[in-house]
Amino acid sequence: MSKVVRRFRALPIRARLALLVAAAVAFAVAAVSVTCWFIVQGKLYGELDDDLRSSVVVFDRGQLENFASTCGQTPQTDTISPRSATYGQLVRTDGTVCLLPFASATVKVTGQDKDVAENPDPDQGTFRNGTDSNGDPVRVLTTAVTVKTPVGRGVVEGYAYVAAVPLDSTRSTLNELALLLLLVSGVGVLGASAAGLAVARAGLRPVDKLTEAVEHVARTEDLDIRIPVEEESDDEVARLSRSFNSMTSALASSRDLQQQLIADAGHELRTPLTSLRTNIELLTRSEETGRPIPPEDRKALLASVKAQMTELAALIGDLQELSRPDVGQHSARAQIVAWQDVVESALRRARLRGPELTITADVQPWYVRAEPAALERAVVNILDNAVKFSPEGGTIEVRLADGVLTIRDHGPGIPPDELPHVFDRFWRSPSARALPGSGLGLSIVARTVRQAGGEVTLTPTKDGGTTATIRLPGAPTPPPGEVP
Known part of the structure; x- marks a missing residue:
């Protein structure tokens, strides 16, 4: 993971911005695509479940006894048919299947079907995905058997009614939708990457100018360079450019002041140094030539030398004081x-x-x-x-x-x-x-x-x-x- 992070940080900022934009768009597109797929799946399965609910059969006792007596045999009657179902069968508590007349194939029985048969509740039904005897996927509704009796509706224990519809067309639709969403997501991510790269280039163009200006200053020590900034712009790059311009102006002013200080200090030091040198040369020449200077003049020269040295010391102290950082x-x-x-x-x-x-x-x-x-x-x-x-x-x-x-x-x-x-x-x-x-x-x-x-x-x-x-x-x- 650390290697990936280091490699990512080593990339140019444009590439990093493009990758970040592409990753953000990919995440958003993936989330929307998955959400859309699940919504469509729920809608399609909801329609299938509604069809299965409408296919529930209401038996009378004679029909129930007739089907129960022929369990395991091919039914010969078609007096009962649901409104929309391809599969229909009765399931006993022991798992025996009683195929209804209109059914062309049986649905594989599960423990859930047996539980419904053992504990019938006509007001509830369970939905699941399953397979028929041919191995084809089906959507299954299992409910307790409802029977017409002379006194009204009742529940006959020991049987469950299983209805189902094929899932081939539904799954085919979902697969096509998934492929379409995948293609759209891929195009969206590629487009976002290109757009992110273009936006990064456009947004970092002022930063490129700033980089060029800094490199120019470092190469030539030219502090007069300025980065053009629009007056109405107040974004981060504009503020950075203004700060750079202010910094170069301050540096240029500081350099000018420093040069002026050196020039002024040199000028101020030259006068006492020249006078001091002249007086010392007079004293030295007097010693070399053997011509002594009158005592009063010699005393005046030494006093002048002392005063000039004091002035130099004071000037140097003042310069040191002014050279201290202004904190x-x-x-x-x-x-x-x-x-x-x-x-x-x-x-x-x-x-x-x-x-x-x-x-x-x-x-x-x-x-x-x-x-x-x-x-x-x-x-x-x-x-x-x-x-x-x-x-x-x-x-x-x-x-x-x-x-x-x-x-x-x-x-x-x-x-x-x-x-x-x-x-x-x-x-x-x-x-x-x-x-x-x-x-x-x-x-x-x-x-x-x-x-x-x-x-x-x-x-x-x-x-x-x-x-x-x-x-x-x-x-x-x-x-x-x-x-x-």
């Missing part, structure tokens, strides 16, 4: 976080970086599901921007309430035409390109907030400055059974 709240590192504690920790770092600034805070409890380190880094990046662009002696206002964190600075603000680009990777405002930074901080913020199921926006304020707003889903109390 969202289902990350294994995601847990219940007390956001107010994260904000307090980020505030302590911000106050160290901007000691000349006034940072006010109004932080209320709020618990979210996120990665603690990533969430703190996002808040730190927002505060770093506020510290970086705040004027000396300025104020930064921080408030956390009902899951909404707002950080407002009083710096120069962001021009409206630059707001749509602030969360793009490596994007930096023209006015901020002279300041340290890689242009990845806000991208990391947006990614972290999105992973936590929230949203982040930057909006200019009326009296100058920028307000950063982060909204995260959560609750003022931690979930039962979970410790932040």
Whole structure:
């Protein structure tokens, strides 16, 4: 059986569909044919049984005694004849047959006939198939003998009346019907197989196109290919084609973003690396030529090298952060976080970086599901921007309430035409390109907030400055059974 299943699974899907359709149609046709044959058989046998019931003979005592006395002899009288019967005989309890005058042959006696003779019941009769003395098939009705008496109808014990009709024509009709049904079934199954194969080919034509498209992508890495889909179509193949088109579009977009990221990263890395290389070459040339660099210049060069290395390390860390898979709240590192504690920790770092600034805070409890380190880094990046662009002696206002964190600075603000680009990777405002930074901080913020199921926006304020707003889903109390 397992070999048959394996061979079936090894067939092309068209062949499997055709075989399944043919098998289903064959089963249905076989069931209908068998049912039809049995219905016709029942109808024909019912008509024969009706004829046999109409052939039941009613005897008077004289006739019964006359036939009983001549059992085993050829009857000489034809005063009794049924309305339709070819066979007729009386059967005693010992199995002796008394042939009626109109009968041309006897019907073989069975134990059922003897039982009727021994236990006569004129209101019941039994039907069966049997054979006559010549071996021909007959339909047999066995009933108790009914006798006319002066006081009405009665039952004379010891005799059974057996009537029969030939089954040759009936069986011939049934055999012809069976042959006809077999031929029709065979034609139906063959037609169903051909129709199933045609339907499979027509139905799988879009799948062939999809297969060709996938093979083309695998062979050429061309993600611009699209499968044409009718707009009004909404079947499984159409949905599969739309999903494939969406997948290739997403892959193409991801590839473009990856190439853009590599290009941007290469561009951003080139500047500090070039500066770092220049400074190192100056220090090396000084050592090789024996011309020492003045101490102040040497100190400035080393400070520049250190700053550039720090910038490179920060840039590489940002790139690593952005290269992590975007798994969202289902990350294994995601847990219940007390956001107010994260904000307090980020505030302590911000106050160290901007000691000349006034940072006010109004932080209320709020618990979210996120990665603690990533969430703190996002808040730190927002505060770093506020510290970086705040004027000396300025104020930064921080408030956390009902899951909404707002950080407002009083710096120069962001021009409206630059707001749509602030969360793009490596994007930096023209006015901020002279300041340290890689242009990845806000991208990391947006990614972290999105992973936590929230949203982040930057909006200019009326009296100058920028307000950063982060909204995260959560609750003022931690979930039962979970410790932040």
